[in-house]
Amino acid sequence: MRQLSTATNLTQQVAAAVRDAIGSGELRTGDLYSVQQIADRLDVSRTPVREALLGLADAGLVRFERNRGFRVIRHDPHQIAEMFAMRILLEVPFRPGGACHVGARHRSGGRARVDARSRRRPRRTALHGP
Numbered sequence: 001m002r003q004l005s006t007a008t009n010l011t012q013q014v015a016a017a018v019r020d021a022i023g024s025g026e027l028r029t030g031d032l033y034s035v036q037q038i039a040d041r042l043d044v045s046r047t048p049v050r051e052a053l054l055g056l057a058d059a060g061l062v063r064f065e066r067n068r069g070f071r072v073i074r075h076d077p078h079q080i081a082e083m084f085a086m087r088i089l090l091e092v093p094f095r096p097g098g099a100c101h102v103g104a105r106h107r108s109g110g111r112a113r114v115d116a117r118s119r120r121r122p123r124r125t126a127l128h129g130p
Helices: 011-024 035-042 046-058 077-091 104-119
Strands: 061-066 068-074
Touching: 011 035, 011 046, 035 046, 035 068, 046 061
Parallel strands: none
Antiparallel strands: 061 068
C-alpha cells in the first residue's frame, strides 16, 4: 500500500489507500483481513482504519464479519449498475444545489416560469376577503 501524508484527514487517506489496494488487487476479494493488519501496513492506529472501513462498508466495498475482520466484496457489473442507479435516484433530488447540474437551457426556462409566477397578482380567496 502507498505511504500516507499528513496533508489531509487521516481517515480519508486510509480510505483512499484501501480503495486503491482493492482496485489494484493487493487486497483480494473474499480474503479475510483485520483492522490491525491494515493499520500495520499503513503505519497508523486502528481508529482511522476502522473509521475508513466503516465508510467503505457503507459504500459496499467491504463487509465486516463480527469479531473476525472484514472481507472485500465482489460485485458483478449488473449489481454495480443497479447500485449507481439507486444512488442517483436517491441522492440527486435531495442534494443541496442539485439544480446547478441541470443544463443552462432548462435552468433559464425554469427561472422564467418562477419570475412569471412572482409577477402575478395574488389570487383572492375566502381567507383574504373580497
